[in-house]
Every structure is written in C-alpha cells, then in structure tokens.
Amino acid sequence: MKWVTKITKVEPNHLVTKGYRQEDLIGNKPFAHIVYLILKGELPSEEHGNMMDAILSACIDHGVTPPSSIAARTVASGGVPLPTAVAAGILSIGDAHGGAIEKGAKFFQEGIKIMQEKGLDITEIAEILVHESSEKKKRILGFGHRVHTSDPRTKKLFYLSEKMNINGNHIALSKAIEKSLEKSIGKKLPINVDGAIAAIISDMGFDWKLGKAFFLIGRAAGLTAHVYEEQTEFKPMRKLFDMDCEYGGPEEMDLR
Amino acid sequence: MKWVTKITKVEPNHLVTKGYRQEDLIGNKPFAHIVYLILKGELPSEEHGNMMDAILSACIDHGVTPPSSIAARTVASGGVPLPTAVAAGILSIGDAHGGAIEKGAKFFQEGIKIMQEKGLDITEIAEILVHESSEKKKRILGFGHRVHTSDPRTKKLFYLSEKMNINGNHIALSKAIEKSLEKSIGKKLPINVDGAIAAIISDMGFDWKLGKAFFLIGRAAGLTAHVYEEQTEFKPMRKLFDMDCEYGGPEEMDLR
C-alpha cells in the first residue's frame, strides 16, 4: 500500500513543495503564485501569477449576505473556535454558491472541445449551446446575479485578463454566449463574477474540477474576518436575523 | 435589531471593503495585503504587506503528515465535494494543531504587558515566564517541533522580519525565552514556525485571537491541493493508512 503524493516532501529541516524548497518560495514569490504552483504543479508566468492574485482577491468577500457568511457567523454565535466557524462557512460552497465557477468552467471546456472536434467557430458553438440549453430548459451557469447587473469585479477581471494576455477560446466563448443569450431571451443576462473566473481559469489551463478551489481559498479570508468580528463585537446566541417563518405541519393533537 | 458590520458594504454594482472599492483593490494590491486589510482594517505598509505574504506562504503545506491533511484526504475518500473535504481539514486546526500561534501570541502579548507595567527588561521577563511555567509544569507553546530541529520556515521568517524592520519586543521576547528555556532545561528547544509567527504578528500589532487565522488562510490552499490530488489520482474508500489498533473492550459475551 505504498502510495505517492506529488505535493510536499517532508524531511527533518527540509520541506520541498512541487520541487521548490519552501524557504526559497517564502518571501520570494507572492502567496498567489505559490497557490498556483501547489494547484498546477509549476510556477506561473508573471502574467498568470498576477491573474491568480486578482482572482483570489475578487473572491475575498461579499458582505453578510451569502450563505457562507451567514453560516460562519451563526456557527460562531454558538460559542465555538474560529476555525470551526470558518469551516462551517466553507461547507456552504456548493452547486448554488460558488458552484457556477466549477459548472461554468466545465461547460466552457466541453464547449470548446466540441467546437474543435466539429470544426466550428466560437459564434457557432455559442449559438448551439444556448439553443440546446433553451430546448432542455437548463440554465447556463455563470450569467446573471441576484444583486449586480454590472459587477465591478467582473469588469476588472476581464480588464486584467486582457492586459495579462489571457484571452483564449474560453473567454471568447463566454462573451459569445452572453450575446447569444441576449438574442435568445430578449434581455441582457451579463456574465457574472463566477462566469468570468470560470472562463479565465479555463484559458489559464486549469481543470474545471478545481473551479470551487479559487473561490474557497480567497473567501476563507473573508469568512475569517466575519467570524472574528462576530466573536469580538457581538454576544453569543444573539439574534442575527428576523425570520418570517410559521409552523404549517399537522394540527396539534393528543398522543393516543 | 439593527447591527453594524465593518467589513464590506454590498450595493448593486458597488462593493466596498474596509473603505476601498473592490475593483480598486483587485489587481492593484497583492492578495496578502488585502487579507491584512480585511483582518486589521487598514492597508499595510509595503513591509507589513510583504511579511503577511511570507507568513501565508509559510503556512501553505506540511505534506500528508498533519491532522488537517489526513482529515481532508480521508473525508475526500468518502466521496464528497471538494469544499466539504477541505473544511474537514480546517476543523482539525485546534489547540494542538496550529494552536501554538494563538496561545504563543497571547503569551508574548501578556508577557510584554507585564514587563511594561513592572518596568522590567526583556531578559528579566523571559526568565520570570520560564520559571513560572516550569513551576506550574506548563509547557510554553511555540518551542520545539515533532519533525524539525531547525525549521527552514522559521529561519526564513525571522530573516524577513529583520529585513522588513519588524523587530519589536515580542520577537525579542521569543528569542529571550528560547535562551532561558535552554538554560532551564539544559537542551535547546528552538522556536518553531508557530512560535515565530506568533511573535511576528504580535510585533505587527495583531490581536492574539487571530492567531489561528493566518495558518488557516494559508493552509486552506495546501488542503485544497491534497483533496484535489486525492479526488483525481486515487479511488474512493482506498486504504490510506496502516493501523495497529486492537480491540481491548469488554470480552465478548451473550446478551442476557
């Protein structure tokens, strides 16, 4: 039952991560570049490293509104250690929260594959994909947002990807889908921050299975801030929310 | 039940974190500086920002040996989503794993306070603290390591803190305690990476209650790499370990 890890070699006074001694990495490469290294197996170019840095920063926090902040603060209010509460927030990162990065990246990566196999161009594959989704009544993830119509994070990320020369097929496809969706639905459903990250990491060569990873790593910092604020500024078991929920189960009855 | 958060303002197409618009931060400030901002409430100086970056990098991974990696990989092997498994790893960050940063920072911060109140110098307070701990048979956390005698991360972090002009009382105290411990025990018990981070963040003005936060944020990336490796290179429910455990409960008997 010998098995192999490709991540870190641990020997007394000697730590090697993906080929590099940790003391060489620490302080010489920005944290975001080392994150890229540990997930992809090689150090990024300056451009890719900067892009990764921007992606982690774009994920850092969305205030008290998303399930992850609510879960983290609620669990903190039960009187538990900081990591327990932060972990509770991370547990909520699922298909509906942060999940559009994974699903979007899968969708874009499979779309480009089909395009290449069938010798189509970007506009053609976008129209096929939008048509298919509309037929199957399936939403394409990564478009539209419950709060923002023009998300400042999305705009900045696309501005940076352009500047960093990260502008391959997946980003092009995401923009073509946006256009095609508008034609198909009759109203604009803009690429959201999840969709933008999905397209950019795909053009950076990341496996869609890592889609939730970038969001998780960036958001871990924001959740930590929420838990710290909850633990130091508020009382345990305080009322965080108003709930307009009523009991609608079986009528009260006697136990026979 | 109106309450106030000081972290992020969320309005349509407008996200402000600790006073800064997110689109201004993304790509203009390194992720580690934004982590500093969200935890401390102000952007760091270049030196403090670089130090934070190095600290996060020093926490990124310690291979498959610590409880957090084992827990994350084990939970992944049950067949669950990536964030669920990463969160399981984070749950193990406790008093015995990563906890020396919190406890060490508290110890250093309280020590320096006593020193100032009583008008002592660093050597005097170090000797008093070591003497007290020895009397109470309490271990001072942040010294000694189960694997390393001269941890490359510790050396690099102290080298950088010197270079970044972060060399206040808490770091001095940590070094004085190391010397005093050697005299008291008769053998060297070197400051470990947790102790070094505890001293450095104390000199950077961080609350000891955030001690586990830096470790958690850095390690979230390493745990993600472990879970991704487990999910893509290994089969679910594989045997990760050999266990030499036997049953020693009551003898088998009949139920009367």
Add this chain to the structure above:
Amino acid sequence: MKWVTKITKVEPNHLVTKGYRQEDLIGNKPFAHIVYLILKGELPSEEHGNMMDAILSACIDHGVTPPSSIAARTVASGGVPLPTAVAAGILSIGDAHGGAIEKGAKFFQEGIKIMQEKGLDITEIAEILVHESSEKKKRILGFGHRVHTSDPRTKKLFYLSEKMNINGNHIALSKAIEKSLEKSIGKKLPINVDGAIAAIISDMGFDWKLGKAFFLIGRAAGLTAHVYEEQTEFKPMRKLFDMDCEYGGPEEMDLR
C-alpha cells in the same frame, strides 16, 4: 505504535461492540440503550435506558430558531449533500448552544465533590456556589431560557427521573441552586432543559465531558429533518432571513 480501542471489534462477519455481538443488540435493545452502552461501556438498567431514551427525545428539535437549524438550512441552501449541511449545524453546538449541559454537569459534579469533602449538605453548598458566582459576576449555566419560563421538556424530564428512581445529589443540587438563585436575584430563574439534562446525566454517573454528546445525538435527527425540508421544499440560495445590518466600516475612499 500499537494502540487499543475499547469500542468495537471488527472481524470478517463479526462485529462486537462493548462486549456484545451487534446482531444480538440490533432489535433486542432499543437504540437509546445501545447509545448508553457505547458511551458508558455497559448496558443500562431498564430505568437508566428509559431515561437516556427520554433525554435523546428531549433534544430532537427546537424549530428553526437555534443556530444549529439556521446553519444547517443555510448551508443546505448552498447546494450541498445532506450530511454536509447536517454537520454544519452540529458545528454550532458550542459553549453558548447546548454547552450548558457540559458546563452545568461540570459545575454540579464539582459542587457535589466539594460538598462531600467539606461535609456540607445540599442547601449549604448551593448557597456557597450561588454566592461565589454572584461575587465573581459569573452566570451559572443551565438556568433561564430565551424563550421558555416553564419549559415542558424540563418538567417532563424531572417527572421521568423521579419515576425512574434517578434522584441523587446532582438533581437535588440543581433544585437547591434554583431556590438559592431566586433568593439571591429576587426573581425566578428556572432550571432549563440543558440544566435538567446536566443534573440527570450526573446522577446517572456520566462524565461531564460527554455533556454535549446527548444533545448532539438527539439533535442530529432534528437537523436532518430541517435539511431534508430545505432540500425538497425550497429553492437553493433562497432568502431565509431578513437582516437589518448596515456597513459601518471606514468611509469609502480612493486607493492611493
């Protein structure tokens, strides 16, 4: 590194838990009795088994109001598997939520020990403990409830403990403290369900370190019901709560 577990022997086609073959236990002993067995190392008397059953039942659910239900439902709304969401709820069981069972049991068990060592009676030790807590301005946990003044679960549990002949020193102490508190504060602060369980499990001989265990095991079922309801009756990412929270951090400014 051979080590011993006293819980379950696992051999092919042969499972022995605390001395009993699992096939003998299943269907012959109620689940609550087997819970008692696995936590205490011996099967309960009929009375103790019934009491354990009642305690688990008393912990099963408190609607959508406590942190555990809110956390479980919120995490479920992120689009994750059922066990991930239930676990998030369990994470909130801490010093402030369910924790009064552990802290209360510790308080009662230590109180009775002091009583016996000093040759006091129940009323005397109760008055000493209430006086000390009032001096130190420390709340005695297990008394008072944010919703109930006369909790139906508390009354039923004490009625059953009487009937099951579980009425030792710890229950007596809890009642004496209630009286003494009323005298001291000038208003009734009745034993709550946590306090009642703390006293009863202490009289059943359980270690206070297991205080949160009974609550956790019973509540796991209620949390499962909440997550299942959330997953089958509601949409992901729905708005569960109204939050009256505003941003009060630094004023918006330009990044220099």
Add this chain to the structure above:
Amino acid sequence: MKWVTKITKVEPNHLVTKGYRQEDLIGNKPFAHIVYLILKGELPSEEHGNMMDAILSACIDHGVTPPSSIAARTVASGGVPLPTAVAAGILSIGDAHGGAIEKGAKFFQEGIKIMQEKGLDITEIAEILVHESSEKKKRILGFGHRVHTSDPRTKKLFYLSEKMNINGNHIALSKAIEKSLEKSIGKKLPINVDGAIAAIISDMGFDWKLGKAFFLIGRAAGLTAHVYEEQTEFKPMRKLFDMDCEYGGPEEMDLR
C-alpha cells in the same frame, strides 16, 4: 418572504413537533419512533417503529476502520471540541461511505416503478437491471463489502423485516438482483448492510433522498464514542497511523 416549516412549532412553554406536544412524546414513544415521526410526518406502527430502531442500531459503529471514524479521531487529535470532531466524521458520509443506501434506494425505487409501468415481474426487472448495469459497466451499489462476506447486520435486519411484515417489492427486488448478479458474474456478491437498509426503507415508504439520513443519525452516536475515547485516553497530535507514502512530485530544484 413568509415561509412555512412543517417540523416544529416553537412558542413560549409549548413545543409541537409534527402535531405532537414534545412533552407527550418524550418518554412515551421510543427515540427511534420520534425519529421516524420527524422524518416522515407521522408516528410509525409498532412494526415500522421497531424496524427504524433496528436500522439506527445497525448503523451505530464499525470500529476505527471507516473514513468517518478516522476523520473524527484525527480532527479530535488537533485539540478541538467534541462536536467539531464528530461533525468532521459526518462530513465523510458521501457517495462512497454510507452512500450506497441513498443510491441503492434510488435504484430499487426506480426499478419497481419501471416494473409496474411495463407490467413486468420482480425476476424480469432484476435481470434487466443487472444486464443494463453490466452493459454500461456500472456497479450496482449495495452489494459486496470490503470486510464481510456474510454481514451479521444484514442477516439480522432481513430477519427483523420479515418478522415485522415489511416485505414488499423493494426487498424482493434486492434479493432477485443478488441472484441475478451471481448468475451474471459467476460469484456471489451478497447484499451488504447498506443495500439491506436501502431495500427496507424503500418498503417502509421513505424517499431515497433520505438514504444517508438513517446512517448519519445512528453513526453520530458511534462517532461520539470514538471522539470521547480519543479525547480522554490519548494525547493530542499522537500518531494514529502508519503511512507508506512518498513524495513523487517534481525533483528538487533551485528557484530561478
């Protein structure tokens, strides 16, 4: 945003779960019957209640071998509260660990539906399903076990379901699939405890989406016992396992 829960009504001094006052349920109905009530919305018949009790008991523990025990004990060894460690164990309940109950129940329930729609009998649908799975090279979950060839829990559960008159189409289908699999593969792949529970809860009318729930609720007790043993009998950060893992990443190199 008014919404409705059908689980528990919470009013001062008044708790009603699925129509019954909690003080009526506590001590009058076994815990397992109340679990049935809270998940299904009605109290069980004596037979169904007893079956539920046996199912929870059959899930209570499988020693230190499964991912859930390893994760719970490993997280406990990091020095965290009991519920945090138990929750980590629950997180590992996934498609590969306990998941065969959910997937098996879905498979049986869909199989019986097809049988009824097409007017087939049990043997015919079993053969079709086994044939299809073999064609698609998909394993049918709930058959075979990594440790047991004749699991004592499986035998006892089927013995009890027979005795409790729970012997409908789903159990019949599970047995027909076992036979058909033997013919198809040429060796016996017996129904395992997950498969047995999947078939029995399907005959009891439970939604397959609750498949992991019964396992989770029963196992929460066993995991609690493991965490308690770890916390009271062992040192934090002890070596629980031997790992034969080596680094196989990129060769060590200098950072350019």
